[in-house]
Amino acid sequence: MGRLFVVGIGPGKEKYLTIEAREALAASDLLCGYTTYIDCVAPLFPEKETYTTPMTRELERCRHALSEAQHGSTVAMVCSGDAGVYGMAAPVLELLPEYPGVEVQIVAGVTAALSGAAALGAPLGHDFCVISLSDLLTPWETIEKRLRCAGEGGFAVALYNPSSKRRGDHLSRACDILRESRDGATLCGIARNIGRDGEEKRVLTLAELRDTEVDMFTTVFIGAPETRLSGGWLVTPRGYRGTPSAAENGR
């Protein structure tokens, strides 16, 4: 019986791999994944066999990986960012009972909320929500409800899949919902191609974000009411009882 690693590779470049992730890839006979992600890691291991499927054939990919592992191979299922956050860990584990004997290990990685936040400063320095705006498998009403709850709770928010080809207005609608509970001057950020070539980042207000076009390579950050700018960086302070100096005196 073989093993299946579900590996989060971080945003793209080799330096964002954890040592554990690189070891799991090195130990594998076969690298499976979405074509774009395999292109990130395959050059590091030119001798490895690869199996790629396009974005919409994810379960086929999981079944292939599980089947190869069941036949004795050591397989890595490659995910961008983290293995679990909108990653392949969930579908692999859901299918696992159909492939008895396969040993699975989930290898965590730096998800886009963390890599994008680091590029912008510390927008997720206190409590936050991660929400996908893709309504491919989630009803849009559910997404709206979550945005509303995130706004009411005063959370900073990281938005994944902020744009889709089918519906280009997801981000505008998300901003409108957050405007119900948050000022238009709330500080936001967008991070594009972070950890890949063509890295871009920008700080803007919630009102500006509403009318900004983004693509699928972008992660969007909506600040909490407390989020501020410091030396050009977005910062959500860890405490709500004042400035660092106040905290310094209080602790």
Next chain:
Amino acid sequence: MGRLFVVGIGPGKEKYLTIEAREALAASDLLCGYTTYIDCVAPLFPEKETYTTPMTRELERCRHALSEAQHGSTVAMVCSGDAGVYGMAAPVLELLPEYPGVEVQIVAGVTAALSGAAALGAPLGHDFCVISLSDLLTPWETIEKRLRCAGEGGFAVALYNPSSKRRGDHLSRACDILRESRDGATLCGIARNIGRDGEEKRVLTLAELRDTEVDMFTTVFIGAPETRLSGGWLVTPRGYRGTPSAAENGR
């Protein structure tokens, strides 16, 4: 002028470092941090100078790191998990304008929500919230409100700082709030010392979690209503329109 890296080292052991984090530590003259975290990485770089302060002296530590960088050193501020998520990136960036000329780089890492989730399966496979139960710098009423919003939004939840010496009932109270909108049979998980010696994990229901004692080395996961068990692993599916097979047909 020097540089200051704010480095997320992941849960603890060297293998959870990203390559970028290891390179930032290697490039630094001085490693600053909370004693426990410095103990994780200092043995990898026995020749480096270190500066440690206890948990409550964080701003003193930031000021020392910024001051040393201002005087020309390359400094690493070491954070467990990610640099941004309840980490030192926020206070460092808040103080940065007082130390002109210091170049700061935030190095993301695998936060406990991701490493703990990987140990348990994929509890954060869809939208989720991260909430700290520490009321040291956040009023408890704010924390309660966020828990209530997270429950109403149907988010999976990762809880940081689930226990404190001063008040031992934070987790019970958090569970009571989530029970307002979520069944007692909701699947939850606890992950303790993940990525360190003495790693432990356990799957339990929300009703059981309410009466479970945890410590400050534990990250708690409260499943979404859709979270299920598969082959012993916690899984929050990425879609809400049925099983993997339904998604397979639908896409």
